[in-house]
Amino acid sequence: xxxxxxxxxxxxxxxxxxxxxxxxxxxxxxxxxxxxxxxxxxxxxxxxxxxxxxxxxxxxxxxxxxxxxxxxxxxxxxxxxxxxxxxxxxxxxxxxxxxx
Amino acid sequence: xxxxxxxxxxxxxxxxxxxxxxxxxxxxxxxxxxxxxxxxxxxxxxxxxxxxxxxxxxxxxxxxxxxxxxxxxxxxxxxxxxxxxxxxxxxxxxxxxxxxxxxxxxxxxxxxxxxxxxxxxxxxxxxxxxxxxxxxxxxxxxxxxxxxxxxxxxxxxxxxxxxxxxxxxxxxxxxxxxxxxxxxxxxxxxxxxxxxxxxxxxxxxxxxxxxxxxxxxxxxxxxxxxxxxxxxxxxxxxxxxxxxxxxxxxx
Numbered sequence: 001x002x003x004x005x006x007x008x009x010x011x012x013x014x015x016x017x018x019x020x021x022x023x024x025x026x027x028x029x030x031x032x033x034x035x036x037x038x039x040x041x042x043x044x045x046x047x048x049x050x051x052x053x054x055x056x057x058x059x060x061x062x063x064x065x066x067x068x069x070x071x072x073x074x075x076x077x078x079x080x081x082x083x084x085x086x087x088x089x090x091x092x093x094x095x096x097x098x099x100x
Numbered sequence: 101x102x103x104x105x106x107x108x109x110x111x112x113x114x115x116x117x118x119x120x121x122x123x124x125x126x127x128x129x130x131x132x133x134x135x136x137x138x139x140x141x142x143x144x145x146x147x148x149x150x151x152x153x154x155x156x157x158x159x160x161x162x163x164x165x166x167x168x169x170x171x172x173x174x175x176x177x178x179x180x181x182x183x184x185x186x187x188x189x190x191x192x193x194x195x196x197x198x199x200x201x202x203x204x205x206x207x208x209x210x211x212x213x214x215x216x217x218x219x220x221x222x223x224x225x226x227x228x229x230x231x232x233x234x235x236x237x238x239x240x241x242x243x244x245x246x247x248x249x250x251x252x253x254x255x256x257x258x259x260x261x262x263x264x265x266x267x268x269x270x271x272x273x274x275x276x277x278x279x280x281x282x283x284x285x286x287x288x289x290x291x292x293x294x295x296x297x298x299x300x301x302x303x304x305x306x307x308x309x310x311x312x313x314x315x316x317x318x319x320x321x322x323x324x325x326x327x328x329x330x331x332x333x334x335x336x337x338x339x340x341x342x343x344x345x346x347x348x349x350x351x
């Protein structure tokens with residue numbers, strides 16, 4: 001088992017880039033005065049980011065995925081996390097069989 | 101999310117509370133980690149290389165993208181830029197998160213930033229809506245998921261091929277389901293609906309027409325811009341409906 005030098009540097013490049021994006025926001029806000037508008041905008045960051053990550057999988061992959069997304073969302077307001085995952089995976093498997 | 105209602109006073113109690121909160125996500129990450137390791141092994145990465153990547157990058161999304169475009173010999177520049185692109189959303193996440201770390205020293209903030217994956221961040225943001233986050237609670241939240249990711253990806257790269265195609269078991273939907281659950285935790289009524297609609301449309305359109313991971317940044321910015329614009333609408337509108345929105349957080 002070994003580490004290839006090029007692979008090593010590719011991984012370290014990824015690690016550096018990722019960490020930079022993670023501290024950039026911290027550094028940024030320490031130089032910005034927080035107005036009401038910026039505060040409101042930042043409050044919307046969590047739902048906006050999470051939604052953007054899954055949107056193509058949820059709504060641009062197929063009818064089964066879109067259907068499973070709607071069913072999972074309905075479950076997400078009522079059930080604990082592991083149950084929601086079960087509902088999501090289960091409904092997708094059923095819909096893939098039904099829709100094809 | 102977590103059921104305990106009192107603020108535990110000892111650091112150990114806080115760390116335990118954090119660990120309890122992250123436990124379901126730790127369970128969910130195990131199959132995903134195994135899957136990642138298996139796919140990485142197919143692309144020619146050794147278990148040691150997989151472990152190194154998980155330990156230093158610790159970002160599921162960008163690691164999957166990297167393995168997806170991995171070639172032999174690999175391009176250092178392409179891998180670095182791809183990680184930057186997939187993770188640009190972290191800048192917004194950090195900006196939103198930083199003001200909530202009042203109990204953290206400067207050094208602790210920079211350590212905390214390393215563990216800022218979507219799931220940890222979203223759970224911590226949700227908690228910050230109700231109470232102050234402590235370093236001990238955050239450590240209890242972050243370290244189990246870090247250990248689980250490292251262990252499961254490395255194991256996956258060793259046992260690898262035996263797993264087969266993940267979509268056969270619907271495992272490709274585990275993380276979308278986790279994210280949908282996390283989104284629901286931030287629901288505050290129609291205002292949130294407008295943000296989600298804007299993010300969805302911008303992300304899907306960008307994903308359709310632009311190569312690469314730009315859709316995440318585009319969707320995030322569209323949602324945030326919608327929230328900022330909604331402030332203007334509220335200032336013009338009578339204040340009564342706004343009060344109704346604020347009391348709507350009753351999930």
